[in-house]
Amino acid sequence: MQPSRPRHHKLAMLALLSTLATMILATAYSLVTVNAKYAKYSAPGMHTEVWQSYQLHSETRRLSDTANRVLAGEATAPELIQRLGVAKSQLAPLQHTRVFDYLPEAHAELPETLEHLDSLLQAWSSRLSWQDTSQAIQVADEMADQLPTMLGPTHDIIVSANIAVASRLDAERHDLKRTFQRLVWVLLLLGTGSLLLAAKLFRDYRHTLHLTRELGTLNQSLEERVAERTRRLEERKALLGIILDSSPSDVALLGANDQHAYYISDTLRQRASTNDSGFLESLFVDSHQYTLFMQRLATSQAFDNWEARLDPRSPYWALLSVRHLEIDSHRAWLIWSLDISERKRMEHELKQLATTDSLTGLANRRTFLRQAIKQLRRSLREANPCSVLVIDIDNFKRINDQHGHQVGDTVLQAVARRLDKHLHPRGPLGRLGGEEFAALVKDADGRAAWEIAEALRDDVECLTLQGEDGRAIPVTISIGIATHSGQDTSPQHLLVEADKALYLAKSRGRNRCETLDQSSPGPSC
Amino acid sequence: MHRVITSLLLTGLILAFGAQAAPPRDMPILTIHPGAGGTPHVLSVADLEAYPRRSVTGLIPDVGDHEAEWTGVSLASLLQGLGEPWPARITASAMDSYRETIPGSDLEHYDPIIAYQRNGEYLSISQRGPLVIMYPYGEHPELLTRVFFSRTVWQLDELRLE
Numbered sequence: 001m002q003p004s005r006p007r008h009h010k011l012a013m014l015a016l017l018s019t020l021a022t023m024i025l026a027t028a029y030s031l032v033t034v035n036a037k038y039a040k041y042s043a044p045g046m047h048t049e050v051w052q053s054y055q056l057h058s059e060t061r062r063l064s065d066t067a068n069r070v071l072a073g074e075a076t077a078p079e080l081i082q083r084l085g086v087a088k089s090q091l092a093p094l095q096h097t098r099v100f101d102y103l104p105e106a107h108a109e110l111p112e113t114l115e116h117l118d119s120l121l122q123a124w125s126s127r128l129s130w131q132d133t134s135q136a137i138q139v140a141d142e143m144a145d146q147l148p149t150m151l152g153p154t155h156d157i158i159v160s161a162n163i164a165v166a167s168r169l170d171a172e173r174h175d176l177k178r179t180f181q182r183l184v185w186v187l188l189l190l191g192t193g194s195l196l197l198a199a200k201l202f203r204d205y206r207h208t209l210h211l212t213r214e215l216g217t218l219n220q221s222l223e224e225r226v227a228e229r230t231r232r233l234e235e236r237k238a239l240l241g242i243i244l245d246s247s248p249s250d251v252a253l254l255g256a257n258d259q260h261a262y263y264i265s266d267t268l269r270q271r272a273s274t275n276d277s278g279f280l281e282s283l284f285v286d287s288h289q290y291t292l293f294m295q296r297l298a299t300s301q302a303f304d305n306w307e308a309r310l311d312p313r314s315p316y317w318a319l320l321s322v323r324h325l326e327i328d329s330h331r332a333w334l335i336w337s338l339d340i341s342e343r344k345r346m347e348h349e350l351k352q353l354a355t356t357d358s359l360t361g362l363a364n365r366r367t368f369l370r371q372a373i374k375q376l377r378r379s380l381r382e383a384n385p386c387s388v389l390v391i392d393i394d395n396f397k398r399i400n401d402q403h404g405h406q407v408g409d410t411v412l413q414a415v416a417r418r419l420d421k422h423l424h425p426r427g428p429l430g431r432l433g434g435e436e437f438a439a440l441v442k443d444a445d446g447r448a449a450w451e452i453a454e455a456l457r458d459d460v461e462c463l464t465l466q467g468e469d470g471r472a473i474p475v476t477i478s479i480g481i482a483t484h485s486g487q488d489t490s491p492q493h494l495l496v497e498a499d500k501a502l503y504l505a506k507s508r509g510r511n512r513c514e515t516l517d518q519s520s521p522g523p524s525c
Numbered sequence: 526m527h528r529v530i531t532s533l534l535l536t537g538l539i540l541a542f543g544a545q546a547a548p549p550r551d552m553p554i555l556t557i558h559p560g561a562g563g564t565p566h567v568l569s570v571a572d573l574e575a576y577p578r579r580s581v582t583g584l585i586p587d588v589g590d591h592e593a594e595w596t597g598v599s600l601a602s603l604l605q606g607l608g609e610p611w612p613a614r615i616t617a618s619a620m621d622s623y624r625e626t627i628p629g630s631d632l633e634h635y636d637p638i639i640a641y642q643r644n645g646e647y648l649s650i651s652q653r654g655p656l657v658i659m660y661p662y663g664e665h666p667e668l669l670t671r672v673f674f675s676r677t678v679w680q681l682d683e684l685r686l687e
Contacts, residue, residue, distance in 0.1 A: 048587045055621055062622075078552065085650025086620045086680055092651070093588045125651070130549060 016200060023193040026186040033179055047169065049099045053161035056090040057154040060117075060147055063087050067143035070136055077128060077136035084125050091118055100160060102168040107160045113153040120146060249336045254280065256324070256331035268337060271311040280335075285309040297322060297333060307340070316341040357431040359409055360416035368430025372440045372491045375427055376484065379442055386427070387449030387483040388491065389439045390498040391419065391456075394476045394510040396435035403467040411475055414463055422456045438495065446483040446517050453479040453513045461511060476511035478502055483517055547647035547655050550574070555639070555656055558685045559609055566607055570641050570655055573598050576606055579638050582663025585653055586674040595659040597640035601632040609686060617658055617676070618683040620650065625675045627658070635660055635668065639681065653679035 066083045069075035095114050100107070124139045244251055250268040254261055259277040273282040284290035289308050296303060306320040321336040355367035363371060372388070379386040393399075393415055400408040412435065419437055423429045427440040441449050457477055465473040480502025482494045497516055505514035548554060550570040557566040576598040584590045604612065611629055618624040631637060640659040641647060648654020657679045660668050 052587075055623075059621060078548065082548070082620060082650055088651035089653050089680065090621065096589060130552070 016196075019193050019196055023190055026189050030183055030186045033182065037176070037179060047099075047165050049094065049097055049161040049165050050158065052090060052093050052097075053154070053158040056087070056094060056117075057151065057158055059083070059087040059090045060150050060154050063143060064147035064151075067140035067147065070140035071144060077133050078130050080136050080140060081125070081128050081130060084121060084128065088121050088125065091121065094157065094161075099164045099168055102164045102171060103160060104163075104167060107156075109153065110157060110160055113150075113157060117150055117154070120150075249338045250318075252279070252333075252335045252337070253325070253327075254333050254335065255327075256333055262327060262332060271313075273312075282312075283310050285312045285315045293320070310337065317344040360413055360431050362416050362420065362437070363428065363430035365430060365432045368428055368432070368438060369491060371428035371430075372438075375440050375442055376489075376491050376494070379484070384443050385445040385483060386440060386442045387444045387446065387481055388494040388498045389423070389441065389449065389453055389456075390432075390480040390482075390495065390502045391415075391437040391439070391477050392479075392502055392506070393435040394478055394506075399473060399475075403473060407465075407467050407473065411465060411473065414465060415460060415475065415477065418456065418460050418463065422452065422459065426452070438498070440491070444483075446481070446515060449481050449483055450513060450515065453481055457511065457513055478505040478510050479513040480505055481513060481515040481517070483515070547649045550647070554682060556683045557604075557607065557609075558683070560612065560686050563609075570647070573603070573639060573641055573656075576603055579636070581638055581640075581659055581661035583659045583661060583677070585657065585679055586677060588653070592663065593644045595638065595640035595657065596642040596645070597638040597656075597659065600637050600639055600658070603639065604632075604686070612686040614687050616685040616687070617678040617681055618685070619678050620680040620682050623678065623680075625678055627676050631660075631676070635665060637661070637676075650680060656681040 063083045066075055066080055070077075070080050091114065095118065100110055124143065127135055127139050129135065244263075244265055247265075250265045250271075251263065252261070252265070252268055253263040259280060261276070261279060264272075264279070268283070271283060272279050280294075281287070281290055284293070286309060293306065293308060296306065300322070301324045302322060304321040306322070308318055308320055309315045310318045317340045319338040319340045321338075323334040325332045325334050355363055357364045362368075376386060393411065396408065396411070399411055412431075415435075416431065416437070419429060419439065423439040423441065426444065427442040429439040430437065432438050441452055444452060457479055460475060460477045463475050465475055467473050480498040480500065482497030482501060484494055501514040501516050504516070505512050508514065548570075553567045553569050555568045555573070557568065559565070578596055579599045579602075580594055580596045582592055583595050584592045600615075601611075611632070613629050615627045615629070616624055617627055627637070637658055637660045640657045641655060643652075643654075643657075648657070658677060658681055660673050660677060662668050662673075
């Protein structure tokens with residue numbers, strides 16, 4: 001069925017076109033016909049042959065009468081010439097008219113009569129002159145003789161002319177009738193064609209109307225669907241907005257090529273100094289960190305847990321996660337930033353707690369040992385000397401007992417401050433426990449270590465601390481020194497050596513430095 | 526044969542005596558009857574030629590005549606010249622007893638002439654002369670109707686004024 005429809009349409013179109021062509025041809029034919037008739041009937045009709053015939057007949061009689069009057073001496077040559085002229089003028093049109101062709105049967109005697117009369121009139125007129133009366137009488141005599149015989153034939157001309165004119169009029173009527181008949185057919189054809197065209201127009205109009213309605217319905221449903229879809233998208237967008245806004249993470253969606261900002265969450269927006277292509281750079285505190293981040297962006301499709309310090313105005317630690325996306329066929333970066341300042345702070349705090357002695361603020365035993373091992377290895381590697389000091393507050397138990405733990409703690413803190421002041425820049429320092437401290441002094445051989453220890457001991461001895469009762473509390477320390485001198489050794493070993501030296505110092509009266517190393521300077525305190 | 530010789534002879538005679546020629550120009554040929562007991566005016570072609578000439582383009586209808594320049598005297602100015610009052614109508618008669626009435630208004634609207642020359646030639650009676658009432662058909666194509674054809678009186682010999 002499908003292919004027959006176009007063919008059907010084609011045929012209908014062909015029929016329509018041929019109808020139109022026929023209508024145009026018929027109209028053209030009608031125009032030509034009507035125009036011809038118009039031209040014909042523009043000039044007044046010339047059916048005067050009956051009158052002319054009657055006039056010829058009358059003139060023949062009048063000429064005959066005038067001839068008789070000339071013969072009777074009642075008329076003159078000019079009168080005869082005048083009548084003859086009139087008669088000749090009556091004859092001429094009848095000789096040239098084609099009206100007698102319309103006679104149903106040819107009247108053979110007609111042309112003969114006309115010719116005969118013409119020859120008579122010619123002959124007579126040639127013989128007459130305006131002044132010659134005698135010649136006029138002669139001619140008049142002939143006229144009086146001949147003309148009466150012409151009255152019968154000229155009467156016949158009237159009869160023939162009458163029939164001929166009637167026939168001609170009828171022929172013309174017939175012709176006109178045929179023309180009108182043809183015009184009627186043409187008009188019928190035009191009317192039918194117009195009806196067909198009108199029907200076609202009406203059908204097309206209804207079809208168009210139908211199509212328009214359908215199109216309208218389709219359009220409306222499409223619009224509704226689009227509106228519904230838009231609404232859903234809006235809802236989704238709003239939902240996404242809510243999710244993003246309520247997320248603890250900040251989000252930025254940036255074009256990969258030009259860092260065009262598709263989306264930047266509010267907090268992040270406030271933190272950056274600019275929101276155009278320099279957004280990301282302005283966000284980083286450290287430009288080196290930014291460079292590293294950009295390198296990572298260029299090489300990885302996705303990465304998480306990148307720690308960075310953001311917001312140069314009030315820096316904080318952020319954990320960055322990145323995903324590569326494609327938006328409208330452009331590459332883009334989705335960057336999540338989680339504020340981990342609090343975590344960092346807590347981490348730092350925990351680290352502090354884990355590595356530091358809370359009372360003195362010095363490293364605890366474990367941390368000290370770790371740092372000491374590290375430093376010792378370094379010194380070994382670099383073949384530098386280094387010494388370990390083990391420091392113990394003399395008679396601390398007695399201070400505690402006499403003044404209470406509170407004062408004991410104060411003493412510990414005061415001593416720790418002195419230790420820190422003397423030893424901190426020189427290497428790891430820590431509280432081993434109780435009133436015992438230890439330090440590793442890098443780049444210090446036995447002599448140097450001894451001098452440092454002595455200075456320290458001296459400084460502590462000069463401390464003036466007061467108990468709650470206002471009495472001065474004398475504080476002294478004993479120091480055991482062990483120096484690493486190139487042999488393979490361990491911190492523990494050095495500590496044990498230093499501990500032994502400390503024990504020696506205690507046993508030799510306290511407030512003094514001791515070393516087991518014989519090459520070191522002797523006791524001086 | 527006899528007829529041919531006769532015609533040839535006749536043609537020769539026509540040329541010799543001019544019998545076919547127009548009537549003598551001084552021959553009285555037109556009678557104008559004023560209304561109600563006035564004295565008739567009898568005029569020759571020469572009398573008419575004494576008046577100012579007027580030319581119109583026209584033709585004698587129904588006889589196969591073609592358009593030509595007709596010269597004569599304006600009917601209106603002729604009557605004025607003769608001292609006749611403006612007529613309500615004029616009855617024009619011809620030598621062949623034809624007659625037709627011309628309304629006085631025609632004189633005003635179309636100023637027809639009494640023509641004595643066609644294309645500069647005087648006319649014989651057999652050529653429907655010597656005088657013809659001619660309307661200016663060339664100037665006024667609307668005159669090409671039977672009404673004015675009837676008023677185009679040829680072989681004019683009498684005018685009656687009313």
